[in-house]
Amino acid sequence: MSFVDNTIDRQSTKRTDAAWIESRLQAPDAGIVLSTATQLILDTSGPANMRHNLEKALELGALREEMVFLGQKPDGSDPLFATCIEKSDEEIEALDDLTLIDLRTLAIQGDLSAEDTSVLAQARAMIHWHRTHKFCSRCGHPSNLADAGYRRECPSCGGQHFPRTDACVIMLIIDENDRALLGRPPRLPEGIFTTLAGFMEPGETVEQAVRRETMEEAGISVGDVWIRSNQPWPFPSNLMLGCYGKATSSEIFLEDDELEACRWCDRAEVQQMIEGTHPNGDKIPPSISIAYQLITDWMDERIS
Numbered sequence: 001m002s003f004v005d006n007t008i009d010r011q012s013t014k015r016t017d018a019a020w021i022e023s024r025l026q027a028p029d030a031g032i033v034l035s036t037a038t039q040l041i042l043d044t045s046g047p048a049n050m051r052h053n054l055e056k057a058l059e060l061g062a063l064r065e066e067m068v069f070l071g072q073k074p075d076g077s078d079p080l081f082a083t084c085i086e087k088s089d090e091e092i093e094a095l096d097d098l099t100l101i102d103l104r105t106l107a108i109q110g111d112l113s114a115e116d117t118s119v120l121a122q123a124r125a126m127i128h129w130h131r132t133h134k135f136c137s138r139c140g141h142p143s144n145l146a147d148a149g150y151r152r153e154c155p156s157c158g159g160q161h162f163p164r165t166d167a168c169v170i171m172l173i174i175d176e177n178d179r180a181l182l183g184r185p186p187r188l189p190e191g192i193f194t195t196l197a198g199f200m201e202p203g204e205t206v207e208q209a210v211r212r213e214t215m216e217e218a219g220i221s222v223g224d225v226w227i228r229s230n231q232p233w234p235f236p237s238n239l240m241l242g243c244y245g246k247a248t249s250s251e252i253f254l255e256d257d258e259l260e261a262c263r264w265c266d267r268a269e270v271q272q273m274i275e276g277t278h279p280n281g282d283k284i285p286p287s288i289s290i291a292y293q294l295i296t297d298w299m300d301e302r303i304s
Contacts, residue, residue, distance in 0.1 A: 002107040002288035003232045006118035008071035008080065015148040021069055024079035025054060032057040032067065033082035033123040036089050036100065037131065040120065045097035048111045050120060051080070060092075061085045068126045068149025070119060082123035082149075084131045103234060107288045118232075125237035129163045137161065164237065169209045170197035171243040172294040172303075173222060175250060180270060180298060181220060182284075183262035191281045193265070193273065195291045197240070198258075210245050218262045219253025222246065228303065231290040242290045244303050270299060 014020050024030060031051030034041040041060075043049040058064070062083050072079040089100055103124050107117050126149060133152055136143045141156035152161045172195045173181040182193040198213035200206070207225040214222050222245040229242045252262050265273075272278040274296065285291045297303055 001231055001290055001293045002114070003118050003121040003234065005114040006122055007074070007115065008119055008122070009074045010071040011069070015069060015150055021148045024069065024072065025064070025067065025081060027079050029077055030054060030079045030081065032062060033070070033080065033120065034060060034062060035082070035084050035124065035127050036087060036092060037084065039089060039100040039102050040106065040124070041092055042099045042101060043097060044099045048099070050112060050116055057083070061087055066130065066145055068130065068145070070122055070126070080119065082127055084127045104288070108286055121232050121234040124234040125165070125232070126163060128236040133161060166238050167200045168197055168233070168238050168240050169200060169206055169213060169243055170195055170240045170290055170294070171210045171214065171225070171245050172298055173214055173220060173245045173247050174298065175247040175264065179264040179266050180295065181218060181247065181262065182265050183218065183259040185258065186260045191283055192285055193282050194285045195294055206241055206243065210243050214245065216256065217258045219251065219255065220247050221249040223248045228294060228297065229290060240290050242294050244294070244298070267299060270295065274299070
């Protein structure tokens with residue numbers, strides 16, 4: 001499961017100290033994570049590296065006033081910032097020693113360490129929020145980055161805006177016959193079957209969200225629900241709450257367009273999906289996702 005190994009020290013008590021943040025940016029070992037509107041920019045002059053120095057970042061068009069402080073190592077070394085540049089993907093691809101890649105692909109390929117991939121999840125979420133929240137939602141005036149990127153403030157009306165994380169439930173529903181409920185959203189690659197999932201709504205508990213989403217997507221009622229694990233999912237900025245639930249009904253009803261297929265799968269069929277031997281070519285999601293963990297933990301009888 002990817003994106004869960006971020007041990008960076010975010011220094012939250014010092015983010016209002018502009019002089020301290022500037023000293024971190026000027027440090028010889030400071031690094032900048034760069035992104036276009038859609039993809040991360042890696043330095044490939046040597047082994048793939050997510051860190052660019054300040055001089056290179058500014059040369060590529062990064063703005064100091066839009067750099068987000070991600071944090072540093074616990075010993076104070078390697079301060080890391082992130083920002084989005086306005087160059088197009090085509091402009092970046094024309095430059096030497098730079099490669100564009102999306103974070104999902106990068107995580108699947110495993111070219112960077114688990115720590116770096118997890119820090120990039122933080123970077124991607126923050127970059128996306130700043131890129132899409134440049135104007136005050138109260139008065140429409142352009143807003144300014146503040147607190148090293150963990151707030152935007154409006155110089156016109158004084159409005160303050162903070163980065164958001166959207167909570168989602170993702171659940172493997174099991175029944176009394178030792179089967180798992182797996183579905184196929186249309187957005188997934190052909191043949192992938194996964195756990196059900198959905199956004200939490202205001203005023204809901206995790207358990208209520210699991211029951212509601214399962215009923216809405218598959219028409220299955222759920223009794224007991226328990227939380228197994230959680231995962232930051234930076235597409236763009238979610239927290240996936242991994243759960244198991246026990247079904248109290250078995251007949252599937254697909255009444256909306258959330259799923260194009262859904263079925264109960266016994267352990268033998270799921271094992272075929274894992275091994276890549278399913279007669280229809282069906283598979284479960286890749287190991288970067290919490291869905292993979294929920295499914296394989298159930299197969300290994302580790303769901304308590």
